Amino acid sequence: MFRKILIANRGEIACRIMRTTKRLGVSTVAVYSEADAHALHVEMADEAVLLGSAPAAQSYLAMDKVIAAAVATGAEAIHPGYGFLSENARFAEACGKVGVTFIGPPAAAIHAMGSKSESKLLMERARVPLVPGYHGAEQADSHLIHEAMRIGFPVLIKASAGGGGKGMRIVRAEHELQPAIDGARREAKAAFGDERLLIEKYMERPRHVEVQVFADSYGNAVYIHDRDCSIQRRHQKVIEEAPAPGLSEETRKRMGEAAVAAAKAVGYVGAGTVEFLYADGQFYFIEMNTRLQVEHPVTEMIAGLDLVEWQLRVASGEKLPETQGELQRYGHAMEVRLYAEDPTRGFLPATGRLAHLVWPTAANNLRIDSGVRAGDVISTHYDPMIAKVIAWGEDRTSAVQRLRRALTETEIAGLATNAGFLIDVLGHPNFLKEEIDTGFIERHRAELLPEVGAMPDRALALAAAFLVLADGQRAAEAARHSGDPHSPWGLTNGWRLNGEGGSSILLRDNAGQQRDAHLTFSGALWSIAIDAGAPLRLTAPRIDNGALVAGTDHGRLRVTIVQDGSQVTVIERGRATRVTRVDVLAEAEAATLSHDQLASPMPGTVVRVMVEDGASVTRGQPLMVVEAMKMEHTIAAHADGIVRQVKFRAGDPVAEGVELIAFEAES
Ligand code: ADP
Numbered sequence: 001m002f003r004k005i006l007i008a009n010r011g012e013i014a015c016r017i018m019r020t021t022k023r024l025g026v027s028t029v030a031v032y033s034e035a036d037a038h039a040l041h042v043e044m045a046d047e048a049v050l051l052g053s054a055p056a057a058q059s060y061l062a063m064d065k066v067i068a069a070a071v072a073t074g075a076e077a078i079h080p081g082y083g084f085l086s087e088n089a090r091f092a093e094a095c096g097k098v099g100v101t102f103i104g105p106p107a108a109a110i111h112a113m114g115s116k117s118e119s120k121l122l123m124e125r126a127r128v129p130l131v132p133g134y135h136g137a138e139q140a141d142s143h144l145i146h147e148a149m150r151i152g153f154p155v156l157i158k159a160s161a162g163g164g165g166k167g168m169r170i171v172r173a174e175h176e177l178q179p180a181i182d183g184a185r186r187e188a189k190a191a192f193g194d195e196r197l198l199i200e201k202y203m204e205r206p207r208h209v210e211v212q213v214f215a216d217s218y219g220n221a222v223y224i225h226d227r228d229c230s231i232q233r234r235h236q237k238v239i240e241e242a243p244a245p246g247l248s249e250e251t252r253k254r255m256g257e258a259a260v261a262a263a264k265a266v267g268y269v270g271a272g273t274v275e276f277l278y279a280d281g282q283f284y285f286i287e288m289n290t291r292l293q294v295e296h297p298v299t300e301m302i303a304g305l306d307l308v309e310w311q312l313r314v315a316s317g318e319k320l321p322e323t324q325g326e327l328q329r330y331g332h333a334m335e336v337r338l339y340a341e342d343p344t345r346g347f348l349p350a351t352g353r354l355a356h357l358v359w360p361t362a363a364n365n366l367r368i369d370s371g372v373r374a375g376d377v378i379s380t381h382y383d384p385m386i387a388k389v390i391a392w393g394e395d396r397t398s399a400v401q402r403l404r405r406a407l408t409e410t411e412i413a414g415l416a417t418n419a420g421f422l423i424d425v426l427g428h429p430n431f432l433k434e435e436i437d438t439g440f441i442e443r444h445r446a447e448l449l450p451e452v453g454a455m456p457d458r459a460l461a462l463a464a465a466f467l468v469l470a471d472g473q474r475a476a477e478a479a480r481h482s483g484d485p486h487s488p489w490g491l492t493n494g495w496r497l498n499g500e501g502g503s504s505i506l507l508r509d510n511a512g513q514q515r516d517a518h519l520t521f522s523g524a525l526w527s528i529a530i531d532a533g534a535p536l537r538l539t540a541p542r543i544d545n546g547a548l549v550a551g552t553d554h555g556r557l558r559v560t561i562v563q564d565g566s567q568v569t570v571i572e573r574g575r576a577t578r579v580t581r582v583d584v585l586a587e588a589e590a591a592t593l594s595h596d597q598l599a600s601p602m603p604g605t606v607v608r609v610m611v612e613d614g615a616s617v618t619r620g621q622p623l624m625v626v627e628a629m630k631m632e633h634t635i636a637a638h639a640d641g642i643v644r645q646v647k648f649r650a651g652d653p654v655a656e657g658v659e660l661i662a663f664e665a666e667s
Contacts, residue, residue: 009081011371014041020308033059077101086291133200154202159188165235205437206277211259223256240295301333342416355414413562413569420575459577461528461536464517506582604628639665
């Protein structure tokens with residue numbers, strides 16, 4: 001076993017690797033960027049080396065710096081985690097050249113599987129079933145169009161070097177082909193520096209089922225069960241489980257053996273995942289990931305083993321700890337990826353400070369893999385995942401129940417997250433009935449994704465009650481310090497003054513709508529109405545340890561409420577609702593601004609401008625494309641109207657919320 005390794009990664013995966021190294025007595029070297037100087041992974045490591053500035057290219061992707069750090073600290077091996085340099089064959093080779101072990105497969109295997117196109121050629125030869133498509137070298141537009149027509153619509157265009165759903169485009173008609181090819185190329189080039197594309201038949205509603213494989217350098221290879229990762233948004237996984245539900249043992253075996261054949265075909269060593277699409281009892285190879293996957297914990301939980309420990313053992317020259325026949329499977333495990341993102345806005349990544357972060361009580365069968373603490377910042381530089389929450393159960397139903405419960409006990413404020421969305425998916429009747437496929441989220445959109453602005457009045461009312469109490473506390477505090485504890489100025493609402501009265505608070509919901517909360521007090525009874533709707537009744541409300549506590553018609557209520565300046569987050573059973581308190585003076589100033597603004601949804605770069613000043617456009621027409629986190633976001637006209645002024649050109653960086661185009665909607 002190694003004595004010291006370097007972890008060329010950050011966040012939850014770096015922390016997770018260190019949990020294993022600590023247990024095995026292996027010391028660790030962390031690397032970090034300037035933005036991560038105070039990150040958890042740096043704190044957990046025995047030593048840490050600064051690589052460079054925040055952009056990954058200057059730090060976590062800077063091969064030479066990472067290798068120099070390993071040499072300087074005397075690390076015998078490098079664990080690349082996932083993402084960053086984990087599937088970079090040149091990096092694996094460069095490690096070998098300086099005598100540092102790369103904890104992963106041989107460079108040749110990474111290279112062979114690195115291109116979706118080339119790996120398909122190999123799999124074809126190894127007789128692993130493929131999705132019908134084109135994965136050839138000829139890349140002229142006319143040829144790609146010809147192939148797409150031959151395959152027949154719908155087709156899926158993918159980046160050969162792809163990953164993370166980047167560069168992917170579904171095309172349903174001939175006239176959409178050219179723009180899709182152009183967009184996919186651009187995105188592929190930006191994300192991978194490689195613009196080669198491949199085309200596949202787009203399967204409607206397949207399941208994503210994958211197999212965990214493991215091989216050692218003595219020619220042994222096993223499959224460690226399967227996982228279902230069908231619950232996806234933007235072709236990216238959000239919920240994963242093991243084993244894949246509803247497969248016959250015979251299918252599991254055939255799939256497992258095909259995956260082992262795929263690994264053997266490229267001389268694989270270490271942990272890898274062979275991904276398939278699965279429909280009507282048939283499975284089709286899509287790609288192999290030559291690294292540890294994000295979702296590896298669900299496999300660990302059902303197999304009762306530690307895949308990072310296996311990686312370290314195999315990389316240090318040991319044989320696989322177990323044979324195919326010795327591997328066991330117990331119960332069911334499920335993982336959700338808790339992201340900083342806004343499901344109501346197309347799952348747009350969110351950035352900001354984690355003003356409040358509380359995890360559920362630790363329990364057996366519950367695992368939280370995270371790399372952040374309260375107060376940390378989720379920035380645009382890296383992946384916006386906050387944590388993975390994983391639960392185990394004797395069967396699928398109990399795993400789902402535990403996981404859902406854990407999420408309802410999780411509290412996050414400061415930025416938008418997908419927590420409420422995940423809770424809804426886990427509670428959806430079709431999800432519980434195992435009616436899952438990659439179209440699940442899209443199909444159940446209406447139930448899972450509330451419209452922007454469909455904010456429950458209840459959350460607004462709770463926020464208003466909290467604000468009145470907090471104002472009261474602050475005023476009482478001020479009165480105490482003024483030396484006159486009985487000053488009437490310490491009383492901020494009529495209720496305390498004479499037992500009866502009222503008060504109003506202006507709030508803004510997540511759609512930017514101003515909402516009026518009117519509170520009336522009668523003794524200890526508060527009644528809060530939003531925009532003159534049916535009131536919420538609270539008895540003797542008070543603030544206790546950051547929570548609003550009160551009696552209600554249905555029993556006692558306790559809701560965590562976090563106030564961060566004018567931002568108020570109401571967290572009820574894991575669901576956070578964010579409300580802004582309206583500052584009337586600042587509002588008056590802002591009112592002079594035009595409402596016809598097309599703003600950048602997030603910090604990024606303009607990659608394409610499709611209109612000119614003065615153009616008259618129709619509702620839904622794409623006007624500009626902004627790239628952020630290597631994904632493209634199209635800015636479309638929200639109404640028919642006229643483009644008054646295009647304010648940025650392709651290549652310009654833009655901040656969140658800046659006006660991109662001055663637009664005048666037709667009245
Ligand atoms: P990436 O490497 O970018 O993640 P993959 O090839 O692994 O891309 O595919 C990601 C997801 O996209 C799959 O899990 C599946 O949901 C969807 N997908 C990929 N290929 C197809 C296809 N041919 N038909 C339908 N869906 C597909």
